[in-house]
Amino acid sequence: MKFYYKLLIFTLLLLLPALACGSDSPSTSTSSSSTSIDTEQETQIEDQEEVEADEETEQISESTDTPANDPEPTSEPTATPLPPTPTPLPIGHSRSNPYPISEIVNAPNWDVQVLEIVKGEEAWQAIQSANQFNEPPKEGMEYILVKLYVKSTYTDDEAHTIGSSDFRVTGDQYIRYSSASVVEPEPQLDAELFTDGESEGWVAFEVTGGETNLILIVDELFNFDEDRLRFIELEEGSHINIPENLVSIQPTDLGVERSSPAPFGETVLTEEWEITITEVIKGDDALVMVQDANQFNEPPEEGLEYIAVKVLIRYIGTDDESDSIDGSFFKSTGDASVIYDLPSVVDPEPALNIDLFPGGETEGWIIVQSAIDETGMKLIFEPIFDFSGDNKRFISIEP
Structure with missing residues (x-):
């Protein structure tokens, strides 16, 4: 009987370690399951954090690329182009740049040269002597006499006239004077010439008293070309510009x-x-x-x-x-x-x-x-x- 008790005790003693191992197994399983869940949660959290970090990085990147409060960049100002500088007219084609006095000028159809100029009282005395019916200049005006040499340069076979009506005078009063209504002293400029024919004579003008910068204008009466005008000094250094104002x-x-x-x-x-x-x-x-x-x-x-x-x-x-x-x-x-x-x-x-x-x-x-x-x-x-x-x-x- 004692043997059976001993055998039973011995058997129990043998079973106790096994029972102990059996009880540990469920505990280990639970712990492993818990650890797995925790690891998965941690992984999810880490993934979520990575996503949030990525989104934050993208937002920062976008914020850096296009600052919300910075103004839009402005384009560089375009310089206004300057108007082209007008090409100066050749000498003798304008009042601002007339031919020098005494130069032989090759005007359209005629060569013209200023030979002599008489002004003021001396001019009036010569005009008065030329004809007793010539009247004195109007108040505030004076006569000038211009002696001219002319030569026909026409290329046709016809005779052409030239006289006082083919010339004008201007000065610093900005007036274009026609020839005066007087009989000029002899020789008067009044000729009819074939090609290469020459003549000379006086032309009279009535201008403002004391006017300076006097310029002769060659303007053939029946020449209607736009380029017909030529300007010649009647005083050394004469020139006239358009008033800037x-x-x-x-x-x-x-x-x-x-x-x-x-x-x-x-x-x-x-x-x-x-x-x-x-x-x-x-x-x-x-x-x-x-x-x-x-x-x-x-x-x-x-x-x-x-x-x-x-x-x-x-x-x-x-x-x-x-x-x-x-x-x-x-x-x-x-x-x-x-x-x-x-x-x-x-x-x-x-x-x-x-x-x-x-x-x-x-x-x-x-x-x-x-x-x-x-x-x-x-x-x-x-x-x-x-x-x-x-x-x-x-x-x-x-x-």
Whole structure:
């Protein structure tokens, strides 16, 4: 019996280690499972952290590439191209660069040379001696006499005339003077020549007293080519430039509408002209002025009256060429809404009849007409060949 007890105890003792190992196995399994889960969670966390880190890196990269608060880059400013410098005209083709005095000039169809110049009182004495009916120069003016040599260079077989009407003079008053209405001293320049024919003679001009920078203009009367003009010094060193301030003068709308004419005495600015009315004389006084101007001037038609208007004019064009102006640029109108043509009379002196270069200025009389005692009278200024209408203005002639 004791043996069985001993055998049973011995068996139990043998089984105890096995039972102990059996109890450890489930514990190890649980721990392993727990460790596996923890590892998986850690891996997921690490993956999540890596994703978040990647996203953060991308955000930083994007933030670095395009800063949210930085301004958009601006393009470099483009330099404004300068206008091309105009090519200077050849010598003798402009007032600013005339041929030297005494040089033989090969102008279109003619060779021309200045031989002698006489001015002022000496010129008047020579003109007075040439013809007793020659009148003295107007107030503020003086005569100059220019002796010229000419030679025909025409290539045809015809004879061609040349004389005082083929020449002009200009100076620092920016006026283009035609030859004077006098009989010149002998020999006068008045010839008809075949090719290679030569002549010489005097031409007279009436210019502003004391004017300087005098220049002779060769401008053959029946030559209409654009390149026909030639300029020759009449005084050593003479040259004339366009006044620089003309570029800044801009036209205004003053007087554009008939219903709102420019007030009397105010200056009107058009594309090419600056106009100011300085004096107005009406009725009988105007008639006396007209009759004194020329004995053949007739009174106005019945029901009409003359109006004498003194106008101050300046040419403000910027092209280096002259433009003429006279009374034909004007008409008159009033409250009766009738446009009155210019009367056929000789205007009082100084009459508005002149050829001006840019910057040239003059003041002269024109005669217009209206119905007797018509109110609201105004001048209509409209250059003859201004087909655009840009220079048309209405100016009140009632102070």
